[in-house]
Amino acid sequence: MAKxxxxxxxxxxxxxxxxxxxxxxxxxxxxxxxxxSQPAVSQQLKKLKEAGIILERPSGTWKHYRLNDVLPPYIQTIIDQLEEISIIKCNC
Structure with missing residues (x-):
């Protein structure tokens, strides 16, 4: 839980x-x-992945991330409270 x-x-x-x-x-x-920077972003994503909050899918030279479908209620509640941020997706 602490992690x-x-x-x-x-x-x-x-x-x-x-x-x-x-x-x-x-x-x-x-x-x-x-x-x-992209390496700094990767470090942030790594911490979320190690905590089991997100999942990673390799695709060529890039990695794609998504929320884990099974999250503890206390983490899901935090995510539910976040306002969605729209992003422009690349073509990778």
Whole structure:
């Protein structure tokens, strides 16, 4: 529980989760949302993945992420409270 709560305690990771509310997103699409480098985005995503909050799907050289379908109620409640962030998806 502590690992999951720590993972959702960061503002950048909350933004990532808000983007994922609409479905799967490529790692490259998060760069503009957070205005940080792709490696920095990947580090944020890694923490959410290690906490079991998101799932990863490789696709060529890119990775796509989505919310885990099975989340504890306390994490799902946090995600439900986030306002969706629309992003422009790339063609990767």
């Amino acid at each position: 999951q709560l720590k993972a959702v305690s960061d503002p950048n990771r909350l933004k990532l989760l808000a983007c994922l509310k609409k479905g799967e997103v490529c790692v490259c699409d998060f760069v503009d949302v957070l205005n940080i």
